[in-house]
Amino acid sequence: MPKSNFILIEQSYIIRKGLISLIEKIPNTQVISQIDNIKDIDNIQNYDPDFIIINSNLIDKDVSDYLSKNLENVQVISLSKDHNTSFSEINWIENILLNETQNSILKKINKLIGNRISNMPQRYTPDEISEREADILRNIALGYSNKEIADKLFISTHTVVTHRKNITRKLGIKTVPGLTIYAILNKLIDLGDTK
Amino acid sequence: MIITKEVKMADLIHMNYFALSVLNRFGIELGFGDKSVEEVCKQNNVDLGFFLDIVNTFVDQDYFPKKHLQTFPVKLITDYLQITHNDYNDSNVPEIEELIEKMVDSNQTQKDNIVLLKKFFNEYKEELQNHINREEEVVFPYAHAIEDAFNSNKIDKSVIELMQNYSIEVFQNEHDNIEEKLFDLKNIIIKYLPQPKDVKLCKKLLHELFSLEQDLNDHARIEEKVLVPKIREMEEIIHKRFSEETKNA
Incomplete structure (x- = not known):
């Protein structure tokens, strides 16, 4: 499962620590940077966050412009005392209230992570096997015999068998x-392709 | 560790709680206090030698029972195997199906993937069913016929014909590896399936698959180490006796 990286922008040490301990309860998450002074917001460029959680009091026109200009793929979550404080120029994905319960916050973050992952493009070459092996595997999955695969790829049947053994060993x-x-899971073929 | 008749039944369960399914098949219920294996078997009218063989085959993959002929009848073994078949059909397989069904319902985002798993398991289920049918329709009746002949005074010619058409060796060779697909299914879930939303269901499913796999492996070991050697030995003796009887006749 891919990691989700967070940056926190919040003055209060206590609140930052609290948020970190909460976020890192969720598997495969990490707080990669904390910013306690809005002047340091440029630091964000050194990182590649997926989510930014920012105290809504820190947002003015400049910050809002900066965020929308520099961080296209980042989702911004506001942190505020109540619901009314959201700065309208930013496309908030979620709002966390300071007096919210742990469960409610975890639920919100989990949901955001889930949405992010299901919207991610699938990779087309699996890491586990080589490109050649992926070719062979694609043909196996399509229902071709060793002989047919050998003829299609201009290699000997013996080579196909060796590739098959390696694929089975690597993938288990x-x-x-x-x-x-x-x-199918790795998009080597489509569900509709199978014989 | 080899389970002997002196071992406390409770200790056996502590050692390997999967053995509960074995006890269940013998109709032994919990609450045996500090009673030994021997005492509990006696209380439940269970053949001690057979129980020890089955339970040791279950807990220790390398266990090999030594005495085949002197002890229990073939019927005990096939009855036990029959009960395990019933367990698969009535409990293990439906439970797994239900879990997969629940996963299909709860995973809107990757429904297609779970439906694939479901299809795969359905194919597996069919394979398992064929395997079970083959054993119940061919292998078990053959084993009973061999035992009957072995126990009778005179070897009938029909038994020799039966043995020419089929032998326990054939069964052993054709004994297809039905665990392979289950192994693949487990690995696909563990290694390659994008994590479904409901992780709990997924873990439960894995647990059930591991449990079924362990049971199938045990089932295969009982056939291979208890049933097959016993029948093979009987086959040899029947052949020998038949040739002696025909010589004398």
Whole structure:
């Protein structure tokens, strides 16, 4: 599962520490930077955050412009005492209240992370196997025999068998239906392609 | 560690709680206090030698029972295997299906992936069913016929014909590896499936798959180490006796 990186912009040490301990309760999350003075906001450029949590009192026109200009792919969460303080120019994705319960905050963050991950583009070449092996696997999943694959790719049947052994060893999947599911999950083939 | 008749039944469960399913199949209920394996078996009318073989095969993969012929009848083994078949059909498989179904319902974002798993498991279920049918329709009746012949005074010619058409060796060779697909399914979930929203369901499913796998492995070991050697030995003796009887006739 990909990591979600957070940056906190908040003056209060106590609130920052509290938020960090909360966020890092969620697996695969990390607070990569904390900013306690809005003047240092330029520091953000040194990082590659997925989420920024910012105290809404710190936001003025300049900050708002800066955020919308520099951070296209970052989702901004406001931190405020009550609901009315949101600065309208920013596209808030969520608002966390200072008096909110732990569960309610965790729920909000979990939901944001879930949405982010399900919107992420899937990768097309799995890390586990080489490109050549992915070719072979694609053909196995499509239902071709060793001989057919050999003819298609201009290699010997023996080579196909060797590739198959390596694929099975690397993936820990032995059966053709299992390999087919792997191929579909990794977008090597489409569900509709299978024989 | 080999379980002997002196071991306390409770200690056996502490050692390997999966053995609970074995006890269940023998109709042994919990609450045995400090009673030994021998005492609990006696109380429940369970053949002690057979119980020890089954339970040791279960807890120790390398256990190999030594005496085949002297002890329990074949019917005990096939009855036990039959009960495990019933367990798969009535409990293990439906539970897994229900969990997968729940996952389909609760995962709107990756419904397609879970539906794939479901399809895969359905294929597996069919394979398992074929395997079970083959054993119940061919292997078990054959084993009973061999035992009947072995216990009878005179070897009938029909038994020899039966043995020419089929033998326990054939069963052992054709014994397909039904655990492979289950292994793949586990690995796909552990290693490659994007984490579904409901992680709890996914973990429960894995737990059930591991449990079914362990049971199937045990099932295969009982066949391989208890049933097959016993029948093979009987086959040999029947052949020997038949050739002696025909010589004398």
